[in-house]
Amino acid sequence: MSATVDRQGTIYAVSSGAGRSAIAVLRLSGPAAVAIVKGVAGALPSPRAARLMRLRHPRTGETLDRGLVLFFPAPASFTGEDCAEFHVHGGRAVMEGLVAAIAVHPDARPAEAGEFARRALANGKLDLAQIEGLGDLISAETAQQRRQALRQSEGALGARAARWRAALIEAGARLEARLDFADEAEVADAGEDALAPLIAPLVADLEAELASAKAGERIREGLSIVIAGPPNAGKSTLLNALARRDAAIVSPEAGTTRDCVEVALDLGGYAVTLTDTAGLREADGAVERIGVARARERARRADLVLWLSAADATQAPEAGLSDAPVWRIGAKADLGATVESVDLTLSAATGEGLDALLARLESFAAAAGGSGCEGVVTRERHRLAILDAAWALRPLVDARLPDEIAAEHLRMALFALERLVGRVDVEDILDEIFSRFCIGK
Ligand SMILES: Nc1nc2c(ncn2[C@@H]2O[C@H](COP(=O)(O)OP(=O)(O)OP(=O)(O)O)[C@@H](O)[C@H]2O)c(=O)[nH]1
Numbered sequence: 447m448s449a450t451v452d453r454q455g456t457i458y459a460v461s462s463g464a465g466r467s468a469i470a471v472l473r474l475s476g477p478a479a480v481a482i483v484k485g486v487a488g489a490l491p492s493p494r495a496a497r498l499m500r501l502r503h504p505r506t507g508e509t510l511d512r513g514l515v516l517f518f519p520a521p522a523s524f525t526g527e528d529c530a531e532f533h534v535h536g537g538r539a540v541m542e543g544l545v546a547a548i549a550v551h552p553d554a555r556p557a558e559a560g561e562f563a564r565r566a567l568a569n570g571k572l573d574l575a576q577i578e579g580l581g582d583l584i585s586a587e588t589a590q591q592r593r594q595a596l597r598q599s600e601g602a603l604g605a606r607a608a609r610w611r612a613a614l615i616e617a618g619a620r621l622e623a624r625l626d627f628a629d630e631a632e633v634a635d636a637g638e639d640a641l642a643p644l645i646a647p648l649v650a651d652l653e654a655e656l657a658s659a660k661a662g663e664r665i666r667e668g669l670s671i672v673i674a675g676p677p678n679a680g681k682s683t684l685l686n687a688l689a690r691r692d693a694a695i696v697s698p699e700a701g702t703t704r705d706c707v708e709v710a711l712d713l714g715g716y717a718v719t720l721t722d723t724a725g726l727r728e729a730d731g732a733v734e735r736i737g738v739a740r741a742r743e744r745a746r747r748a749d750l751v752l753w754l755s756a757a758d759a760t761q762a763p764e765a766g767l768s769d770a771p772v773w774r775i776g777a778k779a780d781l782g783a784t785v786e787s788v789d790l791t792l793s794a795a796t797g798e799g800l801d802a803l804l805a806r807l808e809s810f811a812a813a814a815g816g817s818g819c820e821g822v823v824t825r826e827r828h829r830l831a832i833l834d835a836a837w838a839l840r841p842l843v844d845a846r847l848p849d850e851i852a853a854e855h856l857r858m859a860l861f862a863l864e865r866l867v868g869r870v871d872v873e874d875i876l877d878e879i880f881s882r883f884c885i886g887k
């Protein structure tokens with residue numbers, strides 16, 4: 447989406463996704479919504495009440511379908527503009543007919559990705575963090591992602607930012623009063639620093655938010671768990687068992703897996719990407735060498751490494767494999783060997799030990815995601831903005847700065863918070879966020 451795009455007009459989009467379905471929803475927003483609904487349905491339904499209506503092409507008069515029509519007058523709508531929805535049968539020809547009927551109006555044009563949300567932002571219906579939350583809700587795949595996204599879309603971060611902002615504005619007012627009365631210098635200079643007590647709890651709040659920030663990001667992005675170990679340890683067999691499908695090739699040959707194989711898992715509501723990797727050894731060929739390098743790279747960046755070696759030939763994890771926790775797992779326990787120095791034994795062949803591993807993985811994911819209910823930071827953008835604000839305010843708590851400099855620090859913090867909720871400096875962020883939205887949101 448480029449800055450030159452015409453942002454005016456009345457936009458429409460099929461909001462219910464592509465493909466055949468029982469019901470499909472077409473959404474409309476903009477000044478011509480009323481005229482378009484009247485043109486297609488013959489009349490305007492009462493605000494916010496569904497009405498079954500015959501839908502016709504305004505030029506030919508041909509009936510296209512009978513469907514529910516809803517009208518949401520401005521400003522009490524999602525975008526803040528006049529909005530309408532058509533709930534029709536989800537066949538392709540029905541939708542094509544309806545779209546053609548709407549496109550008859552000269553002011554109507556297809557919406558771009560995220561354009562409804564963009565208008566909601568422009569009209570002050572939602573803040574930027576809420577819009578991000580909506581985007582996350584649409585892509586949420588696990589219960590924890592859903593909970594977090596819902597909280598975000600309901601304005602959890604915005605509410606917190608508003609509280610922080612109020613404290614900053616209060617501090618700014620005190621500072622200004624002091625600057626105004628600078629002539630009565632003794633009063634200001636002799637007085638204790640009125641700012642620090644106001645700013646200190648705010649900084650503590652921001653820093654607490656930062657401390658739990660990673661948890662929110664992990665819930666949203668998913669945890670990375672990597673299976674690594676020597677060749678033939680049973681890594682791919684374990685991946686398949688946990689994924690409950692044949693995602694990776696298994697064979698008695700050492701060096702079967704060359705590339706990384708990823709599967710998405712839902713562990714107790716937490717999203718996890720489980721990666722199977724090439725067995726670590728002095729590789730023979732060029733291809734295997736690349737595979738081994740990739741395996742080490744994945745292990746290095748993982749949130750957790752499962753170091754697998756066959757129970758009858760256990761091997762210690764490579765030194766410096768990862769900064770993340772490395773669990774030593776003795777695989778192929780059915781082969782009967784006794785094992786020391788592993789955290790867990792299992793047999794993917796018989797299923798023994800798999801439930802125990804899953805239970806431990808679930809607690810690990812839950813701990814990494816925090817309680818998932820307090821933090822409001824769900825992405826790097828939030829974390830960096832809060833970090834900027836905390837960084838600007840910290841000096842005000844640590845020392846008494848000259849008033850002009852203190853005022854500048856307050857301004858910087860305020861700016862960081864405004865950026866957080868999308869009040870300033872948003873164009874570039876917007877393009878990036880909205881381009882990932884579905885059409886029709
Ligand atoms: N008995 C027994 N055999 C197993 C078990 N898990 C895997 N195997 C066998 O061990 C061999 C190697 O299994 P893979 O899963 O391909 O091992 P890998 O670690 O992925 O091997 P590479 O990809 O070569 O690094 C295969 O013949 C599997 O059938 C197990 O729990 N018990």
Ligand SMILES: [Mg+2]
Nearest residue numbers: 681682702703
């Ligand atoms: Mg393998």
